[in-house]
Amino acid sequence: xxxxxRIHQIRPLLGFFLPGALTGILxxxxxxxxxxxxxxxxLQGYLADxxxxxxxxxxLWTSVISLLVTLVLGTPLAYTLARWSFRYKxxxxxxxxxxxxxxxxxxxxxxxxxxxxxxxFGAGLDSLGIHLPFTTAAVIxxxxxxxxxxxxxxxxxxxANIPPELIEAAYTDGATEHVLFWRxxxxxxxxxxxxGMILSWSRAFGEFGATIIFAGNLQGFTQTMPLAIFQGFxxxxxxxxxxxxxxxxxxxxxxxxxxxxxxxxxxxx
Amino acid sequence: xxxxxxxxxxxxxxxxxxGCGSPAAASxxxxxxxxxxxxxxxxxxxxxxELAANFEASHPGVKVAIEFGHSPTQRLQFTEGATxxxxxxxxxxxxxxxxxxxxxxxxxxxxxxxxxxxxxLSPKNAPNLGKLEDLSSAGVKLLVGxxxxxxxxxxxxxxxxxxxxxxxxxxxxxxxxIVSNEAGVKPIVSKTKLDEADAGIVYISDTIxxxxxxxxxxxxxxxxxxxxxxxxxxxSTHADLAAAFCDYVVSAEGQAVLQKWGFLPAx
Numbered sequence: 001x002x003x004x005x006r007i008h009q010i011r012p013l014l015g016f017f018l019p020g021a022l023t024g025i026l027x028x029x030x031x032x033x034x035x036x037x038x039x040x041x042x043l044q045g046y047l048a049d050x051x052x053x054x055x056x057x058x059x060l061w062t063s064v065i066s067l068l069v070t071l072v073l074g075t076p077l078a079y080t081l082a083r084w085s086f087r088y089k090x091x092x093x094x095x096x097x098x099x100x101x102x103x104x105x106x107x108x109x110x111x112x113x114x115x116x117x118x119x120x121f122g123a124g125l126d127s128l129g130i131h132l133p134f135t136t137a138a139v140i141x142x143x144x145x146x147x148x149x150x151x152x153x154x155x156x157x158x159x160a161n162i163p164p165e166l167i168e169a170a171y172t173d174g175a176t177e178h179v180l181f182w183r184x185x186x187x188x189x190x191x192x193x194x195x196g197m198i199l200s201w202s203r204a205f206g207e208f209g210a211t212i213i214f215a216g217n218l219q220g221f222t223q224t225m226p227l228a229i230f231q232g233f234x235x236x237x238x239x240x241x242x243x244x245x246x247x248x249x250x251x252x253x254x255x256x257x258x259x260x261x262x263x264x265x266x267x268x269x
Numbered sequence: 270x271x272x273x274x275x276x277x278x279x280x281x282x283x284x285x286x287x288g289c290g291s292p293a294a295a296s297x298x299x300x301x302x303x304x305x306x307x308x309x310x311x312x313x314x315x316x317x318x319e320l321a322a323n324f325e326a327s328h329p330g331v332k333v334a335i336e337f338g339h340s341p342t343q344r345l346q347f348t349e350g351a352t353x354x355x356x357x358x359x360x361x362x363x364x365x366x367x368x369x370x371x372x373x374x375x376x377x378x379x380x381x382x383x384x385x386x387x388x389x390l391s392p393k394n395a396p397n398l399g400k401l402e403d404l405s406s407a408g409v410k411l412l413v414g415x416x417x418x419x420x421x422x423x424x425x426x427x428x429x430x431x432x433x434x435x436x437x438x439x440x441x442x443x444x445x446x447i448v449s450n451e452a453g454v455k456p457i458v459s460k461t462k463l464d465e466a467d468a469g470i471v472y473i474s475d476t477i478x479x480x481x482x483x484x485x486x487x488x489x490x491x492x493x494x495x496x497x498x499x500x501x502x503x504x505s506t507h508a509d510l511a512a513a514f515c516d517y518v519v520s521a522e523g524q525a526v527l528q529k530w531g532f533l534p535a536x
Contacts, residue, residue, distance in 0.1 A: 118393075118464035133465045134410065134448035213456070216449025217415060223450075230452065231415055237345060 031248065038245030046242025054220045055228035056246060062136065062224065063204040066143035067151075070200050074152045075193070079181065081152075082159030093156075100149045107146050108213025115141065115214075138215035139222050143204035151193075151200035158192020159185060191262060198258045205251060304332045305507050305514070306353035308343045312384070312420070312454050312472050313357060313497070316530035323526065324517055331510060339418050339453060347372040347502070354511040357381070357499045357518075360419035364498035371503060378500035381518050382532035385492045386420070386427055387473045388485040389457075391464045398468055401485055402435060405442035412457045412469040415450035423493035424470045430491045458482070477531035497532070 046052050081093060099107055114120045115132045125132065132138045162185060170180050186193075208226035215222040217231065225247045232239035309317040314337055321333035336343070336353070340363035343356070348370050356373060358364045361380075367373045390398055396409050404411065414421030432440035448466060451457045457469040458479055468485075472495075476484055499518050501511035517523050524534065 112460075112463065112465060116463060116465045133460075212452060216412075216460075217451060218447065218449050231417055231450075233342060233345065237349075 034241065034244055034248065038241040038248075046239055047246070049239070051219050051223070051228060052239075052243055052246065055223055055225045055243065056250070058136070058139070058220065058223065059205060059225040059247075060250070062139045063143060063201055063207075066140045066147060066204045067197060067201045069140065069144050070148040070151045070204075071197070074148050075155060078152045078155035079159055079185070082156045096152055097149055099146055100153070102146075104146055104207065104209025105213060108142060108210035111138075111142060111145060111210060111214040133214060134216040134218070134222065136215075136221055139211055139224060142210035142214045143207045146207055146210050147200040147203035150203055151196035154196025154199060155189060155193045158189035158196070161192070162188050194258065194262045198255060198262070201258075202251060202255065205254075206247075302330050302332050303507060303510070304334055305355070305510050307333060307335045307355040307357065307514070308351075308353055308502075309335055309337055309357040310340045310359035310419075310497075311337045312359055312474060313337075314455070315478055316474075316527050316532060317357065319526050319530070320518055320523060323522070324514055327517075328510070328513070333514070341366075341418060344370065344372065347504075352504050352506075353502050354505040354507050355499065355514050356502050357497065359384075359495060359497060360422075361496045361498060362422075363419065364500060367500075373500045374503050377503075378498045379515065379519055380496045380535045381499045381515075381523070382497040382527045382535055384472045384474050384495045384497060384532055385489075386423055386470055386487055387476060388487065389461050389469050389471055389476060389479070390483040390485065391461050391467050392481070392483075393464050394467070394483065396467050398485065401431065401487060401491075402439075403485075404446065404468065405435075405439050407442075407446075409446045409468060410448045410466045411443065411446040412449055412451055412460060412466045413447055414454060414457065414470070415452060418453065419495055420454050420470075420472060421450060423495055427470075427487060427491060427493045430493075431487075434491060472531075473533070474531035494533075496535070 077096070081089065081096075102110075112119060112133060115125065115138075116122055117126065117131055117133060132141060166184065166188070167180065170184050175184070206226055207224070208230065211222070211224060212227055212230070217223050217227050219228075223231070225243055229240050229243045229247070232243055307317065307321065317335050317337075321335055325331055325333055338346075340358040340360065343351070344358075344363055344367050347356075347367065356364070356367060358367070364373065364378045368375055368378065388398075388401070388404065396403070396406060398404070398406075398409065403409070413424045416422055416425055428440045428443055431443075432438075449460075451460070451469075454471045454475050457466075457471050458475050460466050461469040462479060462482060476482060499515050501508060501515060505511045518527075519535070528534065
């Protein structure tokens, strides 16, 4: 549990407070300016535009689906990496983490060259009748690709932080691998997993670069909010501001809700 | 110990990289150079680079930095405080807007080239497209520019003309074939080249840098022509150089460079 100290002497703490306050101002200023100027420009006017609502709806549901895909596919991977060691595991971990640092445009090109019609798996997908580029599925693909590593990383650390004695004790009590996972590991790592989900969803919701390359830009199908903002910026700042404001509001509400849930889960270790 | 090693390695890396990248080390005369900044549309990438290199060669001590982007975005950037010396636009409208914003002085703009649309085909050309009318065949994956950038606007206007001549709901069918409204001409060319789309509508100048792409030309009476404009920026701090650059671009020499890269004469 973190504990808060009472401030006895201000002076020795200034070395922390001043840089801290400066960082806080630098990070929040652009957001606050966007909020003020967006509110000034009149949000209701832009909400009436069907393209804005289409983008908001698309962004919301695709980012939720990609979060679900990340959860279902990412959790076993995170668990495997945390529980067992194997050859070249370090390399596997680096490769899984790489999309985090990759510029999203690079991720988009990689996706296009891999899963595109003429890509590495293109012929195979084609024989199954699947064409990914320029579809809503490609939006989810791009979001998952760039955001899943954040969740996997957080969940892996969560699982790895569970004391080995607990696992030993569970084995001694005759727990099977399944019981161990569902009844002990999952609840204990839940806070770390939730934290990873927050990071992962935020990244997916704000995804731009990989989406515009791999999925393209078509209203109602592939034009998510960040793409609509980008396109809006070409015409007039007001439209871009309106959608930006909406994006910040939705993100704020979701992050607030997730933090509340996070606060109510049992802390790990 | 371990942390020390990591930090030392990082520091060494930073020193090595900053040493290599330092322009002062590369050229002793760099201190005296004037850098002028030009804003140009991405459709002008190759041509503008060559124009800038020639201008640098004839103006010792001057360095030309080019910022490529969408003309409408760049115009907005000026109103938000971006500074520079010359503005080159992909269309007449962008320059008219910039003049209305007072980013460019009235009467300062000149047309320096024109451009028109062409249809590019993917290398595989799976749907076997051969003529303009084929664009409306069901299932063709078509890429166009979004209607907020000049190429996208021209595409829609050209489709209107074609619709009148060809009829039978041509425009509606073509629009139904659009799989993405791309943010620029270069992504349309790249994605079509990669065979991810069957066709794209771009500027004829874009096909110069991709000579292997098959094209379907659009007859002049159904095509749209864009007028590329150039003007010194009102807030330029190198007004003489900015004017000299504009003069060079409209001169015979400048025109030759532009035509080499597929642009049509200003007329």
